[in-house]
Amino acid sequence: MSPGTSDCRRVLGRLLVPFLAAALGVLSGCGEAPASAPPAPAVHAPVAAAPVAPPAGDALELGRKIYNYRCYFCHGYSGDARTLAATYLEPRPRDFSSTPPQALPRELMLAVTTHGKAGTAMKGFQGILTPREIEAVTDFVRDEFMARRAENTRYHTRENGWPDHERNQVAFPFARGDIAIDTPWEQLTQDQQRGKRLFLSACITCHDHGRVQNPGTPWESRPVSFPRDAYCTSCHTDTPRSEPQGVDHPRPATHTFAQANGSVPVRLPQAAGPRVGSAYLVHDKPPVIANATALEKKGEHLFQKNCAFCHAGDGTSKGWIGSFLEPHPRDLTSRVEMRGMTREHLHKSIAEGLPGTSMPAWKEVLAEGDIDALIAYISRAFHPIPGVRGS
Structure with missing residues (x-):
């Protein structure tokens, strides 16, 4: 659902x-x-x-x-x-x-x-x-x-890592809303088609959904690009923020999702430099579950569509949005953060939400069976939960 x-x-x-x-x-x-x-x-x-x-x-x-x-x-x-x-x-x-x-x-x-x-x-x-x-x-x-109705700080500057941003000017009409991004391709000039492709492949994450003629589905939570200068230092960093620029650190070859369950290690993409968006992209990828049950597959679909926005696709909450929230969303793969977690407690957290955090109540959105499916998936993919079949 x-x-x-x-x-x-x-x-x-x-x-x-x-x-x-x-x-x-x-x-x-x-x-x-x-x-x-x-x-x-x-x-x-x-x-x-x-x-x-x-x-x-x-x-x-x-x-x-x-x-x-x-x-x-x-x-x-x-x-x-x-x-x-x-x-x-x-x-x-x-x-x-x-x-x-x-x-x-x-x-x-x-x-x-x-x-x-x-x-x-x-x-x-x-x-x-x-x-x-x-x-x-x-x-x-x-x-x-x-x-004064002045324009505020410009983001696309050389200091922010955007030298010669004017080279992307074919996409500017879509970022400014001068051209609706759902304008049929055949109605666009060749340059406008190039601009639309560039906007949809890189600019849209920060420039939101631009202007559209038909709003359609109100929300799509999957980013298509990521900021360049933030970096996750927990498992695949080159240069932690606390270190001087140019000090490199070894990057592990793999990152294991849900180590408590022995899930399949996933190869990390190698960064081109110390500040890349792939840090977030790594956590946007869900773990691969062998022989998942129908309930777990349903839970995976619901989690990746609804929960991964804050908890990240791999359940670590180290994605683009989760890294901004305070308190941070629960790391569902952490033995420490999941210590003492029970099926009843997780069900209540999903249904009722958690006051004082960004976790909303889903009881009016998800049916009882949907919450059961989420719990089954979380227990199988991220951390075993007592009381859940197979845990």
Whole structure:
């Protein structure tokens, strides 16, 4: 059973909220906002706001760093809320580029950033950001997007590993949304066809799904490309982040999935350099199970379609998304993290979700038999679970 459109939106909407606070850790302090944080003040009709005073240089750049670190995922790099996440949230995140400063007082923005906004995906950052950081990011948004409507930090620079990015300009119309990516091939020029192929093979992961004439299926969780500069250091690294550039470390030839079950080792792709996307790609590959039962095969399909988005295809949670979530999703292959796991506990975690984490409740999406199939697959593929047949 696959989640329906409305169910997908509901579950994925809940999944997206933690990204605001957990996408890349914390800039200052750590952990979630205190459970006893005071409620957000009542929101009243906007009042006339004073003209925006440009923040000082240091404050402006602090606000930019915080925004690029935490807010862009829903609000967009340039504050226009043109992101994939925004398409799954109701109400949609605010488009700051079309909101004049006079329509949204600074005091209200500070309150919402601090305490969140009820009924939306906007969570409060009290206890995560300091008051100074909240002021800095608020003033940055008001100056950069609302007052000046400026383009934010460019990502495709030489410093970020993108020399001569203009060579990819045939794909730009699809990234900008000038051309819908579901435009029939026969209606595209030869250059546009080249641009579409390039966009679909490399750009689409970070540029979301672009513009389409027919939205169709609302979510496809499998990335087609990965960022270049993050690296998994647990089992197949060349240069850990803590080491100076140029210091190489041996890379094991194989990585064994679910060692507790003696699964077949899988050959690792060899990296071209110390910063490659294949680190995530390795964990995107599911283990190969010999003589899987019908229930386990069903569980594999459900897991790879629904759970691998956060837990990775190999169950380690070391994929692209899992590496950003805090707390990290459970490593289903870890003897330590799976110690004491029972069939009943796993069933409850899947059905009810886990408060304080990104694990949502699936009981309204998956049938009882689907959860049973997932448990059978997890027990066979990743770590044996007492009480599950064959474990």
